[in-house]
Amino acid sequence: MNDRVRNEITGGVVIGPAIMGRDITLRLPARVPAALLGLPPWSAAFTGRDAELAEVLETLAPHREDGGSAAVVVTAAAVGGLAGIGKTELAVQAARAALSRGWFPGGVLFVDMFGYDDDRRRDPAPVLDGLLRALGVPGEHVPPDGADRARLYASVLAEFAARGRRVLVVVDNAGTEDQARPLLPAAGGCAAIVTSRHTLGLLGARLLDLDVLGPAAAVDMLDRTLRVARPRDTRVADRPHDAAEIARMCGHLPLALRIVAALLAEDPARPLSAIAADLRGPHPLEELRYAETAVRTAFELSYRRLDGEQARVFRLLPLNPGPEVSTRAAAILAGVDDAAARRTLEGLARAHLVERGTGYGRWRTHDLVRRFADDHGRLRAAADGREAAQSRLYDHYLTRTGAAVARLAPQNQVVDGFPDQRKALEWLDAEYPNLRATVLTAGSGHPEVALNLVLALPHFLDRRRRFNDWITLAGLARAAARHLGDSRGEGRALNGLGLALRQTRRFHEAIAAHQDAARLFQEIGDRYGEASALNNLSLVLRELRRFDEAVAVLRQDLEICRDLHDHYAEGLVLNNLGLALREARRPEEAVTVCRDAVRIFQDLGDAHGESSALNNLGMALREVGRFDEAVAVLGQDLEICRSSEDRHGEAQSLNALGLVSRELGRLEAAVTAHRDGAQIFRELDDRHGEAQSLNALALALRELGRYEEAVTAHLDAAGIFRDLDDRHGADVALGDLARTREARRSAGALISNVGGHEDERDGAPGAGA
Numbered sequence: 001m002n003d004r005v006r007n008e009i010t011g012g013v014v015i016g017p018a019i020m021g022r023d024i025t026l027r028l029p030a031r032v033p034a035a036l037l038g039l040p041p042w043s044a045a046f047t048g049r050d051a052e053l054a055e056v057l058e059t060l061a062p063h064r065e066d067g068g069s070a071a072v073v074v075t076a077a078a079v080g081g082l083a084g085i086g087k088t089e090l091a092v093q094a095a096r097a098a099l100s101r102g103w104f105p106g107g108v109l110f111v112d113m114f115g116y117d118d119d120r121r122r123d124p125a126p127v128l129d130g131l132l133r134a135l136g137v138p139g140e141h142v143p144p145d146g147a148d149r150a151r152l153y154a155s156v157l158a159e160f161a162a163r164g165r166r167v168l169v170v171v172d173n174a175g176t177e178d179q180a181r182p183l184l185p186a187a188g189g190c191a192a193i194v195t196s197r198h199t200l201g202l203l204g205a206r207l208l209d210l211d212v213l214g215p216a217a218a219v220d221m222l223d224r225t226l227r228v229a230r231p232r233d234t235r236v237a238d239r240p241h242d243a244a245e246i247a248r249m250c251g252h253l254p255l256a257l258r259i260v261a262a263l264l265a266e267d268p269a270r271p272l273s274a275i276a277a278d279l280r281g282p283h284p285l286e287e288l289r290y291a292e293t294a295v296r297t298a299f300e301l302s303y304r305r306l307d308g309e310q311a312r313v314f315r316l317l318p319l320n321p322g323p324e325v326s327t328r329a330a331a332i333l334a335g336v337d338d339a340a341a342r343r344t345l346e347g348l349a350r351a352h353l354v355e356r357g358t359g360y361g362r363w364r365t366h367d368l369v370r371r372f373a374d375d376h377g378r379l380r381a382a383a384d385g386r387e388a389a390q391s392r393l394y395d396h397y398l399t400r401t402g403a404a405v406a407r408l409a410p411q412n413q414v415v416d417g418f419p420d421q422r423k424a425l426e427w428l429d430a431e432y433p434n435l436r437a438t439v440l441t442a443g444s445g446h447p448e449v450a451l452n453l454v455l456a457l458p459h460f461l462d463r464r465r466r467f468n469d470w471i472t473l474a475g476l477a478r479a480a481a482r483h484l485g486d487s488r489g490e491g492r493a494l495n496g497l498g499l500a501l502r503q504t505r506r507f508h509e510a511i512a513a514h515q516d517a518a519r520l521f522q523e524i525g526d527r528y529g530e531a532s533a534l535n536n537l538s539l540v541l542r543e544l545r546r547f548d549e550a551v552a553v554l555r556q557d558l559e560i561c562r563d564l565h566d567h568y569a570e571g572l573v574l575n576n577l578g579l580a581l582r583e584a585r586r587p588e589e590a591v592t593v594c595r596d597a598v599r600i601f602q603d604l605g606d607a608h609g610e611s612s613a614l615n616n617l618g619m620a621l622r623e624v625g626r627f628d629e630a631v632a633v634l635g636q637d638l639e640i641c642r643s644s645e646d647r648h649g650e651a652q653s654l655n656a657l658g659l660v661s662r663e664l665g666r667l668e669a670a671v672t673a674h675r676d677g678a679q680i681f682r683e684l685d686d687r688h689g690e691a692q693s694l695n696a697l698a699l700a701l702r703e704l705g706r707y708e709e710a711v712t713a714h715l716d717a718a719g720i721f722r723d724l725d726d727r728h729g730a731d732v733a734l735g736d737l738a739r740t741r742e743a744r745r746s747a748g749a750l751i752s753n754v755g756g757h758e759d760e761r762d763g764a765p766g767a768g769a
Contacts, residue, residue: 048217081210084255106165115175161189322434
């Protein structure tokens with residue numbers, strides 16, 4: 001045998017037997033086979049996914065070895081999301097961009113696994129047969145066994161990568177990890193994109209869960225998609241409000257937007273307002289259909305993949321009236337323990353039929369998916385125990401709200417799982433949208449739920465200054481009480497309504513509400529209710545500067561509270577009586593009454609009440625000229641407010657400290673206090689408090705000779721008072737403004753005179769010279 005025979009195979013990847021012989025050189029063509037360029041068409045209307053596209057491309061980019069790097073190199077991106085959210089389009093756009101950058105000279109393999117369609121679902125083994133053939137493997141060399149095919153496929157892709165011909169694999173619409181895993185290249189070689197309606201957490205890929213488009217991007221996509229079909233169509237640009245409304249009712253879901261664009265393109269005379277009206281109807285999912293493409297059909301394929309318990313919980317979730325549901329509330333709905341509910345919700349989230357909410361243990365559902373689930377839930381109402389589930393949820397919200405609000409009262413310690421006020425407030429803040437929605441929806445079928453929930457909420461609504469909501473909810477509660485024939489409930493609803501009306505400065509309406517409440521309580525012999533209504537009536541009378549009437553009402557109220565031995569109510573009445581006495585120009589009496597209020601709240605351990613009483617005591621001490629005592633008392637008030645994170649109380653305390661500081665001649669301190677107070681009032685949207693702080697700030701600035709700043713602050717205060725229809729406040733601010741301008745003129749004249757004298761003196765020597 002000739003030992004000079006040399007065999008060399010270069011220029012490609014060889015699969016199967018190679019011919020051995022003298023000086024044989026086999027070179028594969030450099031051109032990429034057509035089978036490796038197969039991508040579906042991409043959309044010219046693609047928009048709103050810049051960040052997501054960049055994240056996928058970061059995974060696909062070639063990675064260079066850097067020696068000491070400990071970074072994990074991931075070569076597959078798993079894009080998950082709700083049906084119709086645009087996963088395939090993102091994958092295609094990413095593949096297109098990667099190819100254009102020359103990252104995959106070996107080409108791209110694309111395969112749709114139809115993972116959610118029982119009739120067309122594909123197994124990996126036959127798919128591997130096609131992929132191997134596309135890679136140039138002769139059919140006779142494709143192994144019959146699926147596992148052998150997967151090993152050969154991985155080897156071929158690795159060899160392509162080793163020869164500088166990386167291949168991108170796009171596995172679209174995979175139902176499970178097992179359906180996708182055999183099709184992925186080995187790490188460090190080629191790369192892959194997998195799309196699925198599930199989060200494929202065990203795939204070893206970088207996870208990217210798509211959300212719906214933002215509002216602006218959704219409108220842009222609607223416009224672009226329509227103009228692909230009809231380039232001169234300007235309906236979206238001409239009617240931006242209607243377009244935004246359509247996008248919102250489509251839930252900013254790309255599939256729904258594409259269907260609407262197709263409907264518009266089909267009928268150029270159809271106005272956007274007509275489609276918006278159709279989508280506002282009782283069956284929006286039926287409107288989101290074009291030929292064989294429908295949002296409901298897309299959701300149905302995902303729904304069919306759920307197991308029995310997941311499907312049941314999915315159908316019950318729309319019974320929660322608010323935007324999010326907690327794991328605990330879902331467990332109550334389903335009648336299972338929290339752990340079982342959590343596992344079910346995690347499975348639904350993995351399938352993207354629910355989404356994780358604003359925090360751990362909170363869940364939400366896309367609006368269209370919610371409609372879809374509710375439709376199925378109504379069809380299976382009896383089997384699912386829907387009515388009993390609704391009642392359980394309402395009972396849960398009523399019980400927990402009562403416990404949380406009770407924990408806000410300082411005399412209560414651990415109350416039904418709420419160890420402190422912070423936890424109670426956290427629960428109320430998180431659940432308030434659900435509680436509000438429950439009142440809005442329960443009134444017709446469950447008036448007792450609407451009434452009792454509103455009656456439980458005033459302390460929280462006041463603390464969080466949700467006064468406009470309170471007015472709405474109190475009106476619904478009053479209607480529910482009348483429906484139930486509950487006079488006490490109606491009186492309590494009226495009392496709360498009056499409080500909210502006072503805070504929004506609708507004083508005459510507030511007086512009527514409190515007087516009606518007091519009358520109702522008197523008629524049924526409810527002295528506690530009557531005392532509460534009288535106390536609140538006095539607050540409104542004070543706002544209208546009817547101070548003597550307020551004092552008389554509070555004296556009557558105080559007598560009732562003492563007869564009932566209700567020390568907390570007595571403290572509240574004394575506090576308000578102190579205010580009324582001070583405003584009635586009886587400050588010495590006010591000091592005595594406010595001290596009694598402080599003592600009661602301290603005995604009860606009520607920091608919030610103590611803070612309010614200290615504030616009133618400090619202002620009364622100021623009026624009798626005991627300024628140093630006032631500073632000490634108001635300092636205590638400020639410390640309590642800050643430690644309890646009572647921002648509104650802090651602003652009131654700062655304003656009071658500013659007034660006393662000005663009396664003591666500490667003008668810079670007064671300016672700082674008033675500025676800080678005004679800023680907090682502004683942040684809390686308490687415009688009246690802001691105006692009071694601004695006018696007090698102006699007075700301090702005037703005394704410092706900073707007249708321009710003072711004028712601006714007076715004008716701002718007067719403008720706010722006018723906006724609020726507070727004529728007395730506006731008159732005070734304008735009167736102070738006039739005095740500030742007069743002071744500025746006087747100061748200007750003095751400077752002018754002094755300046756003239758100096759000029760005369762300075763000029764004389766010059767003239768003599």
